[in-house]
Amino acid sequence: xxxxxxxxxxxxxxxxxxxxxxxxxxxxxxxxxxxxxxxxxxxxxxxxxxxxxxxxxxxxxxxxxxxxxxxxxxxxxxxxxxxxx
Amino acid sequence: xxxxxxxxxxxxxxxxxxxxxxxxxxxxxxxxxxxxxxxxxxxxxxxxxxxxxxxxxxxxxxxxxxxxxxxxxxxxxxxxxxxxx
DNA sequence: TCCGTTTACGGGGGACGTAAAGATA
DNA sequence: TATCTTTACGTCCCCCGTAAACGGA
Numbered sequence: 001x002x003x004x005x006x007x008x009x010x011x012x013x014x015x016x017x018x019x020x021x022x023x024x025x026x027x028x029x030x031x032x033x034x035x036x037x038x039x040x041x042x043x044x045x046x047x048x049x050x051x052x053x054x055x056x057x058x059x060x061x062x063x064x065x066x067x068x069x070x071x072x073x074x075x076x077x078x079x080x081x082x083x084x085x
Numbered sequence: 086x087x088x089x090x091x092x093x094x095x096x097x098x099x100x101x102x103x104x105x106x107x108x109x110x111x112x113x114x115x116x117x118x119x120x121x122x123x124x125x126x127x128x129x130x131x132x133x134x135x136x137x138x139x140x141x142x143x144x145x146x147x148x149x150x151x152x153x154x155x156x157x158x159x160x161x162x163x164x165x166x167x168x169x170x
Numbered sequence: 171t172c173c174g175t176t177t178a179c180g181g182g183g184g185a186c187g188t189a190a191a192g193a194t195a
Numbered sequence: 196t197a198t199c200t201t202t203a204c205g206t207c208c209c210c211c212g213t214a215a216a217c218g219g220a
Binding site for chain 3: 089112113115116119120135136137138
């Protein structure tokens with residue numbers, strides 16, 4: 001699991017589409033799709049249901065979305081934490 | 086910032102030495118030292134004071150240690166989050 | 171047939187390991 | 196001088212981008 005995978009996952013969950021999420025993340029679709037698959041494989045969980053109209057979160061995916069957001073928020077707060085008094 | 090960097094950072098903070106932390110993480114010293122430096126550069130903060138006897142946390146480093154542990158704990162909890170009901 | 175996702179394949183960047191150099195008590 | 200950290204350098208692996216193929220309404 002990597003922070004990049006978490007960011008991709010959140011973007012896809014919010015956009016409902018790999019292609020839109022890829023544009024938002026300034027990356028092309030294939031790498032994003034691969035990272036999503038790799039994340040699902042590592043977690044042994046299907047986070048999305050694939051449909052021709054896009055990606056919809058599974059129940060596991062919905063739980064994981066909140067978790068991923070917490071992690072990314074902490075990461076974003078890191079600079080403030082180390083800022084000198 | 087990467088999860089690997091956070092794991093290295095926590096290991097060094099706990100071991101007080103890059104060489105011991107490297108053994109614990111099954112990596113050699115140079116990569117670990119590089120990752121620590123890269124993390125410090127990215128955060129624009131000196132997390133450790135280097136001494137011949139090892140590494141000691143700075144005040145910023147001490148604050149960041151708690152933060153890094155929270156992040157890594159959430160990451161470790163990910164499998165449980167996605168486990169089906 | 172069309173939209174979106176997924177694989178193939180070639181190229182580039184980053185991380186590691188060994189070995190040597192630097193720094194401090 | 197002895198210990199620990201840091202750089203040099205070569206190698207390998209992983210990720211990305213383009214292009215083509217697959218799959219469902």
